[in-house]
Amino acid sequence: MLCPSNRLTFPYIYLNLKHLYHKDKAILSAAAWLKRFSFNLLEFFLPRLCLFCGGIVAEEAAAAVCPDCEAKIAWAESPLCPRCGLVFASREGEDHLCGPCQTEAPPFRRALAAAVYDGPAAEAVTKFKYSRRQDYLPVMHTWLQQPHCLELAAAADLIVPVPLHKKRLKFRGFNQALLLAQAFKDRKPVPRETLVRVRHTVPQTGLSPQERRDNVRRAFAVPRPEEVKDKNVLLVDDVYTTGATVKECARALLKAGARQVDVLTVARVRYD
């Protein structure tokens, strides 16, 4: 269950009665009731706090981010590469193809991100994935509501999260890309297991670009190609680093008959 708001981060941790779920159904209902009651009570009395600095956030703010922390977010804005979404370090000039895309066009039509992987955006992605801080999810959903992100969602017939291998899913307990993709579930279908990871790979972190490519080669498959045939697919993940993972996913989707693949991530590593 997701924590309903960042106000309750610490009470949420202490009141997490999940371990009772497996023992006794009677305890489960009592525990669930107590948890809900505590949330409601605390939500009423506690101010809404910024997830990043702990400062108080206005009740009407769209996300649990104070103005100071929001100002630290580098949005993935032009000038950027219109193909892979690389955000150029220089903030002057027009959009233009980056060197790698000029050398070898990626298999997807275009990739975009909500923010540059830095500051609060990097913190949100990291804490969500590795510290299981699911109270960061609503904030990232808000970031994914920017016009350029909605434009990609509008162009898609279905939204496909980058899958985890079942072993990693069992270890982590959730697929961060699936939860992020659900930002669009009211607009487009987000089916499960349209794309699957058929090979267990080591984490991409710390690998060179070539090692990343080798690591994910032929790691993905589309079990039911009819689901993607002639469809425009939007692939969603948390971070775009070298793009090795989403490129391999795009190849699998195109091989299965998808008409085109776009990519959307919460954050984009700035490489240049």
Ligand SMILES: [Zn+2]
């Ligand atoms: Zn703040």
Ligand SMILES: [Zn+2]
């Ligand atoms: Zn590029």
